[in-house]
Amino acid sequence: MSCSNVTMLVSSKPSLPDASNLSFRSAFNPFQLPSQNSSSSCTPSRPTSIQCGLRELRNRIDSVKNTQKITEAMKLVAAAKVRRAQEAVVNGRPFSQTLVEVLYSINEQLQTDDIEAPLTKLRPVKKVALVVCTGDRGLCGGFNNAILKKAEARIAELKGLGLEYTVISVGKKGNSYFTRRPYIPVDRFLEGGSLPTAKEAQTIADDVFSLFVSEEVDKVELLYTKFVSLVKSDPIIHTLLPLSPKGEICDINGNCVDAAEDELFRLTTKEGKLTVERDAIRSKTVDFSPILQFEQDPVQILDALLPLYLNSQILRALQESLASELAARMSAMSSAYDNAVELKKDLSRVYNRQRQAKITGEILEIVAGADALI
Amino acid sequence: MTLNLCVLTPNRIVWDSEVKEIILSTNSGQIGVLKNHAPIATSLDIGILRIRLNDRWLTMALMGGFARIGNNEITILVNDAERGSDINPQEAQQTLQIAEANLNKAEGKRQTIEANLALRRARTRVEAINMIS
Numbered sequence: 001m002s003c004s005n006v007t008m009l010v011s012s013k014p015s016l017p018d019a020s021n022l023s024f025r026s027a028f029n030p031f032q033l034p035s036q037n038s039s040s041s042c043t044p045s046r047p048t049s050i051q052c053g054l055r056e057l058r059n060r061i062d063s064v065k066n067t068q069k070i071t072e073a074m075k076l077v078a079a080a081k082v083r084r085a086q087e088a089v090v091n092g093r094p095f096s097q098t099l100v101e102v103l104y105s106i107n108e109q110l111q112t113d114d115i116e117a118p119l120t121k122l123r124p125v126k127k128v129a130l131v132v133c134t135g136d137r138g139l140c141g142g143f144n145n146a147i148l149k150k151a152e153a154r155i156a157e158l159k160g161l162g163l164e165y166t167v168i169s170v171g172k173k174g175n176s177y178f179t180r181r182p183y184i185p186v187d188r189f190l191e192g193g194s195l196p197t198a199k200e201a202q203t204i205a206d207d208v209f210s211l212f213v214s215e216e217v218d219k220v221e222l223l224y225t226k227f228v229s230l231v232k233s234d235p236i237i238h239t240l241l242p243l244s245p246k247g248e249i250c251d252i253n254g255n256c257v258d259a260a261e262d263e264l265f266r267l268t269t270k271e272g273k274l275t276v277e278r279d280a281i282r283s284k285t286v287d288f289s290p291i292l293q294f295e296q297d298p299v300q301i302l303d304a305l306l307p308l309y310l311n312s313q314i315l316r317a318l319q320e321s322l323a324s325e326l327a328a329r330m331s332a333m334s335s336a337y338d339n340a341v342e343l344k345k346d347l348s349r350v351y352n353r354q355r356q357a358k359i360t361g362e363i364l365e366i367v368a369g370a371d372a373l374i
Numbered sequence: 375m376t377l378n379l380c381v382l383t384p385n386r387i388v389w390d391s392e393v394k395e396i397i398l399s400t401n402s403g404q405i406g407v408l409k410n411h412a413p414i415a416t417s418l419d420i421g422i423l424r425i426r427l428n429d430r431w432l433t434m435a436l437m438g439g440f441a442r443i444g445n446n447e448i449t450i451l452v453n454d455a456e457r458g459s460d461i462n463p464q465e466a467q468q469t470l471q472i473a474e475a476n477l478n479k480a481e482g483k484r485q486t487i488e489a490n491l492a493l494r495r496a497r498t499r500v501e502a503i504n505m506i507s
Contacts, residue, residue, distance in 0.1 A: 198383055
């Protein structure tokens, strides 16, 4: 029983575990004294009350204390990493902003031309590639499960439509999940590092690019967890390829806008608590020289720009996914920490009560013995 | 009026300062850019960027992208950029050999595309080192 409590506590997920821990606590009656004072073994007959000997209690208190320390440390580490993830987003800002500017100015000039680039080609869809971004580690609540469930749902949907599919798995958790399910065709396993960089995004982009250009797949979808706030993140599906020239090139209000209306999440402390501020940044499109000449064909220029756009989209998804993972871990660990504190309090109360009862019993015995001697 | 160069990658700003002259390798060949260049937009191949600061030449390996020149401002957007002096020669040489081997082994359209890209990247990195010496 002691073990089961500890594991339950560690694997606590923000939604489920609270309920189970609560039920444990409510069933436990703090005013109930253990019936046998010196019983050395836990009695399994009543699984919800704490009925252990003094030594077991001491052990349990120690182990809960350890768990508490570990979870607190993990929470702090996650909080520090969220800050680093946010820095990475800030560093990538000048690039994405300029990219949007350039796409905008080029789009203005190409509006009249009929352009066809390989990345924007719409083909009848026969096979779909799903890029699934998961985390590298567990202990972050329902984060990995949520995205994998979303992937499963999408796979079932594609099956229902009679389409073929293949999976590109990013992150250790996803890799182990898909290796355990050999019936899901996986194109490639990739591992995300501690902080997503352009190199990782490039690897994914190369893979996706070659799959699409060689016409092995006709559509690429990106499944990742969108960072909404520290306590909320949504697994979403985002169509990566084909890039629609309508949304992105011809009409700036379409696809391009999500890059222009970039949101910046910022971790701040408000009254001693961590909070997230999101700033919506509307990048203004600078008037660029109207007599811009194109060195190459507009098609070639688009060819050069679209992979950049693809890359920055993937990088962004990876960064959001990491931020959500860290936020999920932070909240999971903070609830685990709270549970550990609560459990420790309950356990030490029972421990003290038992100790006192034992001492009282011993004094009674001594007094009775002394009485008998007289 | 001075010529300002800004090299941006998704991760960071690699270069943002004044230069005298640059040589870009575009998809249609190399072009040199001096002060008061006509405004142009060009796509960049995987290749080398050479920068002149007074009398010193610097090289940078660019992994494909886009450049916009105008108003004495050069903005280069690339997937990745490395200064020639930051590249480890042994490592770059090794990557080149692996890439060559991979291309020979490649089967099918898709693998060839991938191997070709990797080979060109590796070759550019090696070239960027050799230009300095």
